[in-house]
Amino acid sequence: MPDASPDTGKTLLKNGFIADGTGNPGFAGSLIIGNGRIESVIKGIWEESEEPFQSVTDCAGLVIAPGFIDMHSHMDWYLASDKDSRYKTPFIKQGITTMVAGNCGYSAAGLLKGSPHMGLLENNLFKSGFDNIHWNSLEEYYRVVGETGLNYNLVMLAGHGTARTSVCGYSPVPSAGESALIRSLLDGSMQQGAAGVSFGLQYEPGQYCTKEEIAQTARLVKDRNKLLTAHARAYSNISGDYPLIPFGRAHNLKAIDELLQAARETGVKLQISHLIFVGNATHRTCDAALKLIDKAIGEGLDVSFDTYGHHCGVSLINVFLPPWVKSKGAGVFSDKKEIAKIKLLMGVLFKLLGFDYSNIQVLDTRAEAVQQFNGMFLTEIAQKRGMTNFDNYIDLVMKTNSGAVVLMHNYTSGENLNALIRHKASMFMTDSWMEPGEWQNPGVFGSLPRILQRIREKKLLSMEEAVYKLSYACAKKIGLKGRGALLPGNAADIAVLDWDNVRFDIAGACKDGEPSGIKHVFVNGNHMVDDGQISERKKAGSVLRIS
Numbered sequence: 001m002p003d004a005s006p007d008t009g010k011t012l013l014k015n016g017f018i019a020d021g022t023g024n025p026g027f028a029g030s031l032i033i034g035n036g037r038i039e040s041v042i043k044g045i046w047e048e049s050e051e052p053f054q055s056v057t058d059c060a061g062l063v064i065a066p067g068f069i070d071m072h073s074h075m076d077w078y079l080a081s082d083k084d085s086r087y088k089t090p091f092i093k094q095g096i097t098t099m100v101a102g103n104c105g106y107s108a109a110g111l112l113k114g115s116p117h118m119g120l121l122e123n124n125l126f127k128s129g130f131d132n133i134h135w136n137s138l139e140e141y142y143r144v145v146g147e148t149g150l151n152y153n154l155v156m157l158a159g160h161g162t163a164r165t166s167v168c169g170y171s172p173v174p175s176a177g178e179s180a181l182i183r184s185l186l187d188g189s190m191q192q193g194a195a196g197v198s199f200g201l202q203y204e205p206g207q208y209c210t211k212e213e214i215a216q217t218a219r220l221v222k223d224r225n226k227l228l229t230a231h232a233r234a235y236s237n238i239s240g241d242y243p244l245i246p247f248g249r250a251h252n253l254k255a256i257d258e259l260l261q262a263a264r265e266t267g268v269k270l271q272i273s274h275l276i277f278v279g280n281a282t283h284r285t286c287d288a289a290l291k292l293i294d295k296a297i298g299e300g301l302d303v304s305f306d307t308y309g310h311h312c313g314v315s316l317i318n319v320f321l322p323p324w325v326k327s328k329g330a331g332v333f334s335d336k337k338e339i340a341k342i343k344l345l346m347g348v349l350f351k352l353l354g355f356d357y358s359n360i361q362v363l364d365t366r367a368e369a370v371q372q373f374n375g376m377f378l379t380e381i382a383q384k385r386g387m388t389n390f391d392n393y394i395d396l397v398m399k400t401n402s403g404a405v406v407l408m409h410n411y412t413s414g415e416n417l418n419a420l421i422r423h424k425a426s427m428f429m430t431d432s433w434m435e436p437g438e439w440q441n442p443g444v445f446g447s448l449p450r451i452l453q454r455i456r457e458k459k460l461l462s463m464e465e466a467v468y469k470l471s472y473a474c475a476k477k478i479g480l481k482g483r484g485a486l487l488p489g490n491a492a493d494i495a496v497l498d499w500d501n502v503r504f505d506i507a508g509a510c511k512d513g514e515p516s517g518i519k520h521v522f523v524n525g526n527h528m529v530d531d532g533q534i535s536e537r538k539k540a541g542s543v544l545r546i547s
């Protein structure tokens with residue numbers, strides 16, 4: 001006989017250990033899901049009842065936690081297209097149920113209709129993820145991703161760089177009218193449900209922002225009681241974005257000063273994006289950076305930051321070239337005098353940073369002539385080609401038209417990661433996306449499991465504190481109501497973990513990867529990961545508008 005039990009639509013997660021996301025001590029219990037929501041959380045051993053369930057998941061020995069919120073994502077560029085399902089699926093295996101996207105000033109939406117600068121907007125680091133931008137406002141973008149279907153819930157930020165580029169390209173100084181238009185686009189996006197505004201102060205056009213433009217934008221965000229996230233102007237003690245003053249203040253600390261100043265002036269809620277300390281010489285500034293943040297929090301400001309699970313992150317091969325080199329175009333590389341200047345500059349920069357070519361691994365050259373070097377470190381490539389490191393670097397920049405995607409190592413030290421993870425103001429993130437080629441940033445597959453593994457092995461936080469940082473802490477920061485905690489009535493976004501075995505061991509570029517210990521994931525009550533495997537490719541996610 002087929003199963004004759006009535007379809008109640010209810011799901012029972014039975015006899016787990018509940019970490020409800022608030023950071024309070026966990027307890028033995030069970031949880032019932034009905035209609036996509038948490039119906040009840042029951043303490044103690046489950047008493048078998050007559051009540052029929054559509055499905056029962058035995059959670060003995062497992063932690064039942066809120067689904068993770070990825071505090072820093074760029075997946076908005078990938079969610080609007082159905083080109084490649086690989087792009088979207090690995091994140092859910094990390095336990096992620098909600099992504100906060102549109103970071104670093106680059107959001108996929110919130111741009112001026114009829115912008116003459118679409119070429120600049122479309123030719124970006126994430127261009128493999130979408131076909132073309134066929135929307136303008138956030139509202140229009142929501143409609144597009146709604147039609148494509150979401151595997152996760154999506155919270156958007158309005159990118160300051162996106163709005164600004166759509167209005168005046170990379171113009172360093174917008175006119176008063178253009179400035180007003182940029183602000184009205186950002187404000188419009190916030191009214192349409194963006195959680196706030198993101199800055200990318202190390203990239204064009206964010207790097208042209210004056211103190212006034214930063215403060216004006218921060219005030220706009222504060223007026224809507226929303227969140228300002230910021231990719232700071234520098235993440236290394238020496239950066240081409242500041243004048244070089246011997247023995248002066250470390251540039252990454254100056255960049256943090258600048259953000260805290262805006263928070264002080266306006267009272268805006270601030271999230272410093274991916275707090276990293278690039279190069280050996282920058283590592284030692286971590287303590288000072290955290291003290292700056294502590295001081296601001298002590299003054300009553302709402303300041304936090306997000307951090308990686310790895311020591312590496314993705315960038316473009318030309319990231320170390322100063323703006324004057326980039327602005328001169330490809331011709332600069334055939335000018336002997338200019339090349340000598342660049343060589344000297346790179347040598348000095350790398351020496352002062354404690355960073356070199358051995359820290360740069362090519363993920364995808366995106367150029368056929370040199371694609372055999374995908375997955376290799378620049379030093380290996382130079383050796384293979386019998387070239388000096390510098391000549392090899394310049395040749396690759398030229399042959400890839402500056403478009404090679406690289407994985408930069410030495411983003412921080414193990415000791416720093418411990419301090420960052422443990423800090424009361426830290427939240428966790430992936431900052432990852434999948435490349436069309438074979439080689440990937442390991443964060444795509446295991447950023448969050450790797451953080452949890454580190455927390456457990458090094459005893460950095462209690463399990464409950466770790467879960468809090470991945471759920472309720474983020475929900476509070478972004479103003480997301482009804483999620484982030486396992487409370488009756490909340491949406492049933494849930495991750496079930498084998499806490500002692502959560503791990504992800506791959507530290508560098510990889511072709512594939514699987515975290516372990518993330519047993520089940522529910523998105524809006526839909527069982528998306530079952531015993532570690534994606535059981536259902538149903539598009540269970542929603543756009544989450546922040547009011």
Ligand SMILES: [Zn+2]
Nearest residue numbers: 104231273274
């Ligand atoms: Zn960034």
